Amino acid sequence: MPPDGSTKTPRTGRRPGESSTRESILEAARRQFAERGYVGATMRSIAKEAGVDAALVVHFFGTKANLLSEAVEWPFDPDVEMPKLLAGGKRHVGERIVALVVRTWDQEGARDPILTLVRAATIEPKAAEMLGDFLRKRLFAPLMERLDSDQPELRTTLAASQLVGLGLARHVLRVEPLASAKPAAVVDWYAPTLQRYLAGKLG
Amino acid sequence: MPPDGSTKTPRTGRRPGESSTRESILEAARRQFAERGYVGATMRSIAKEAGVDAALVVHFFGTKANLLSEAVEWPFDPDVEMPKLLAGGKRHVGERIVALVVRTWDQEGARDPILTLVRAATIEPKAAEMLGDFLRKRLFAPLMERLDSDQPELRTTLAASQLVGLGLARHVLRVEPLASAKPAAVVDWYAPTLQRYLAGKLG
Numbered sequence: 001m002p003p004d005g006s007t008k009t010p011r012t013g014r015r016p017g018e019s020s021t022r023e024s025i026l027e028a029a030r031r032q033f034a035e036r037g038y039v040g041a042t043m044r045s046i047a048k049e050a051g052v053d054a055a056l057v058v059h060f061f062g063t064k065a066n067l068l069s070e071a072v073e074w075p076f077d078p079d080v081e082m083p084k085l086l087a088g089g090k091r092h093v094g095e096r097i098v099a100l101v102v103r104t105w106d107q108e109g110a111r112d113p114i115l116t117l118v119r120a121a122t123i124e125p126k127a128a129e130m131l132g133d134f135l136r137k138r139l140f141a142p143l144m145e146r147l148d149s150d151q152p153e154l155r156t157t158l159a160a161s162q163l164v165g166l167g168l169a170r171h172v173l174r175v176e177p178l179a180s181a182k183p184a185a186v187v188d189w190y191a192p193t194l195q196r197y198l199a200g201k202l203g
Numbered sequence: 204m205p206p207d208g209s210t211k212t213p214r215t216g217r218r219p220g221e222s223s224t225r226e227s228i229l230e231a232a233r234r235q236f237a238e239r240g241y242v243g244a245t246m247r248s249i250a251k252e253a254g255v256d257a258a259l260v261v262h263f264f265g266t267k268a269n270l271l272s273e274a275v276e277w278p279f280d281p282d283v284e285m286p287k288l289l290a291g292g293k294r295h296v297g298e299r300i301v302a303l304v305v306r307t308w309d310q311e312g313a314r315d316p317i318l319t320l321v322r323a324a325t326i327e328p329k330a331a332e333m334l335g336d337f338l339r340k341r342l343f344a345p346l347m348e349r350l351d352s353d354q355p356e357l358r359t360t361l362a363a364s365q366l367v368g369l370g371l372a373r374h375v376l377r378v379e380p381l382a383s384a385k386p387a388a389v390v391d392w393y394a395p396t397l398q399r400y401l402a403g404k405l406g
Contacts, residue, residue, distance in 0.1 A: 037326055039242045121376060122322045123240055128376045136378075157372055157381040158392055164376075165368020169360055173324060173331045173367075175339075178360040188406030189361055193396045203391035 022060055024050040029071040034112040038068065038120035038127065065126035072117060075110030076100070078138045086146055093147065094195025095187055097159070098166075102183045105167050115172065118164060135160050149199050158197040166190060227253040228260055232274040237315040241271065241323035241330065268329035275320055275333075278313030279303070281341045289349055296350065297398025298390055300362070301369075305386045308370050318375065321367060338363050352402050361400040369393060 028049035032041035043064055047054040061067040085096045104110050120127035136156055144152035170178050231252035235244035246267055250257040264270040288299045307313050323330035339359055347355035373381050381389070
């Protein structure tokens with residue numbers, strides 16, 4: 001899942017045509033995970049849509065959890081967004097991270113893979129691990145390092161628990177008035193929480 | 204789902220034996236929803252475990268979403284807990300509600316039905332509506348009324364988004380150090396957030 005959305009460089013030794021078959025499977029997987037969810041999409045149904053044998057999907061990707069991890073394209077690139085989160089100074093990091101998350105979740109195309117992952121994470125430990133790894137390693141670890149706050153792992157967890165809860169409430173449970181609120185209002189409501197979790201006094 | 208866990212009073216006109224059949228189906232449903240999740244448990248598999256025909260399950264409960272709503276037993280009684288949430292005064296409501304939620308989620312038997320519901324809510328709109336209705340009507344509406352805060356519906360949503368996110372992070376995604384933290388520490392970390400959402404300045 002390279003951030004620019006390019007296809008992966010095939011490993012050496014791969015036969016010609018292999019990488020395009022692989023890519024067809026990934027495309028079918030992305031569509032099916034988004035439409036049917038992690039449980040509804042099966043290795044067999046994905047193979048069928050890609051026009052290949054199910055055994056080939058297993059050969060390339062092993063397990064469904066691994067196929068999910070290869071298929072998900074993160075909707076933003078942490079290396080690009082990270083400097084922006086801190087561009088306003090430490091005092092504005094809470095506001096900035098809520099704005100980033102609301103902007104990302106509010107775009108339907110960007111929201112689908114995250115929703116697929118969050119849904120999968122509630123039932124499949126490997127998907128939960130994968131979601132946790134991305135959030136920790138790619139997003140929060142570099143952020144916490146630059147913020148230089150104490151208890152970085154705890155802060156990561158607290159922040160993630162609120163951001164995932166916000167996404168669920170706004171886009172899955174769709175509770176009002178949150179579901180229809182303007183992004184700027186959502187940022188106002190949640191920014192103080194994230195500011196405290198990331199850089200404030202924890203209690 | 205009567206708070207004391209008693210079986211329901213059968214409607215008049217029901218044949219003898221009907222209520223015990225109904226109860227067997229509900230017991231099988233509770234077990235299967237907890238073990239297999241909302242997607243994995245089917246009307247057919249629940250009927251089989253209860254030793255009845257699947258058509259009878261449909262006759263009694265209509266849809267799987269409705270069966271879920273009848274089977275879930277809320278792990279605490281809002282009418283009992285509500286006065287306790289306010290017993291320390293308005294300034295302590297954030298701390299008290301986090302303590303209640305942590306205590307409830309920390310008991311495995313009480314956690315299962317909530318997890319089933321939260322998981323079901325991420326894929327099934329009717330389950331989401333049901334979860335939202337319980338939280339809003341039975342828990343937050345009476346609480347907000349007594350607190351007399353402005354924007355009660357918005358505050359309900361904000362609080363629920365954090366409490367659901369906390370439950371997911373601690374018990375489903377099981378991220379550390381939150382997953383193994385002592386209840387009192389969890390209360391310290393989250394109480395200021397809930398206090399602001401329920402009774403503070405929103406932004």
